[in-house]
Amino acid sequence: MATRVTPRSWQEHLFCVIFVLSVICFFLIYKYPQWFVAEEQIVDYFYWLGKSTSFWYATVYSGFVCGLSLWVLKRNRSPYSGVKKPLSQYQRRKFLSIFFAQLICFYFVPFILPEFLDNKPFFSDPYKPTDKDAYIYVYNGFLSASGFLYVFVLVPLTVWYFGKRYCSWFCSCGNLAEVVGATPIGNRWVKQYTPRSEGARKLEWLQYAVLCFALFFGAIMLLHGLEIISAPRLVDSLREIQDLSIDLMFGALIGVGAYPFLGTRIWCRYGCPLAGMMRLFGKFSRSRFAVVTHKTCRGFNLCSKQCPMGIDVAKYAHKDRKPLEGEFGLNNSPCIGCGGCVDICPVKALSFKKILNPHNLSPSPQVSKHHKSV
Ligand code: SF4
């Protein structure tokens, strides 16, 4: 299904150039300040008001996410619908969740609270290399008991109950994608530039390759840490691949820098190993999550154009404009439950299956026989 692409204005071209250059500078200075100045000069050059680059990065990032969430909530209009439509209860809850998750879990707890608990002056950060293990990647599940509980118990449990809503309601990377996708310009990037061809969907196997790497890296680090094997050079090489190729190039520079060219969820579709694990878990655990299609569908296909994950939602809703009543979930799509398709449909032909409805406790969602696996 071809999407009509509105040409970019010169202002948008200029914005894209500034945006991409800022993302590159921002992430390089944040993650690798030692590439630019000697280690002992990093505080002088890149720390500001006695606070680290990590602190300022988190402040700008969280300020942006929380500010835009508040803007959506205050505006009280659906960010997805072309017509003026009030913000649905689902979207209100989602943006409230994004606001509080970002503010409390990804800013206050890691960056403000420890300073008060340590009882040290707030504006006096000593130099500390950026802790790349602080990101929630699957390999963290091998490094500590809390990491194991988070990655291998808590996240799969949320998938079982809520689907991959973790990605659209909570995750810090997903929070940025959601708020940018709620602005008029970001929403246009999602609609016009998200890859939607069959080939683009097949390429999602890349995520499983990143997942395999993460599991291998985590297992090697665990065995090395327990002194069951001694492989310092292997650990160093794997860490270099993780830091440079996956974390910096794929996750940060492409994952965020490509928003204007490939939509907001490139990393989430092709890179994030946690999402790969959630998707596998959802496929085989018969998660209760599903998007239900109703007989009111008229075949407008707006839902497919709105999906940031490149899912051909309309394929589940109609065949040659004849409505298909059924549902789709994690067994046949990478849906993150953002609700964009539900919101944009003008005839209410899509809804989410209710999580706590006792009729939903059957082991397997009924999927229309017309639905192919994505
Ligand atoms: S796919 Fe990964 S990075 Fe994206 S929102 Fe989900 S957990 Fe976060």
Ligand code: SF4
């Ligand atoms: S579900 Fe709604 S938006 Fe999607 S094809 Fe049907 S009528 Fe169109």
Ligand code: SF4
């Ligand atoms: S199918 Fe709908 S709810 Fe799922 S990711 Fe796409 S737009 Fe969001």
